[in-house]
Amino acid sequence: QKEVEQDPGPLSVPEGAIVSLNCTYSNSAFQYFMWYRQYSRKGPELLMYTYSSGNKEDGRFTAQVDKSSKYISLFIRDSQPSDSATYLCAPAYSSASKIIFGSGTRLSIRP
């Protein structure tokens, strides 16, 4: 069983739509939950992080972690074509430890 499961998509939505991206994980020892965005031929870029359970909002982006169900979500409001990228959920055991990446969801926002 993979430590992190993520639907690879692709997911295509019209501009302005609300996007919901999700992951599940198996190891309850994860404490930090990151979302990375990766454009084609680029390295992953840290988008948001959440420590333990709860919500975090940053502009149009909201990250949620439910440790009881081992479920991680990223919501994008008022989606823009520039949001088209691969989104990677990435939990970690502690603050400076290795990151365990999901397979990534390819998102396309149609103008």
Add this chain to the structure above:
Amino acid sequence: EAGVTQFPSHSVIEKGQTVTLRCDPISGHDNLYWYRRVMGKEIKFLLHFVKESKQDESGMPNNRFLAERTGGTYSTLKVQPAELEDSGVYFCASSPRAGVSSYEQYFGPGTRLTVT
């Protein structure tokens, strides 16, 4: 502030040859990580340096891979001899010292390695 840089951006070598990848982390970042993504798979952790010391090398696939970080600055990852299954994209990341936003790993653009 310059980001994480990696060299070369792309390398094509024949099976059995040696390749050395280089990573220059963000200045002042004590933590340096190597990851790789092989075709169709997730990005996987290889190893973690804290300054010049190897903190975690549990992801290194075998002894054909050798990572060094002399002086705690840049790092090299040598593959010798290269095999076909080593093809993929090798990413380097760095983060500040533990306890100070150390979860924020900043990634370089990656080195695309093709072994023929």
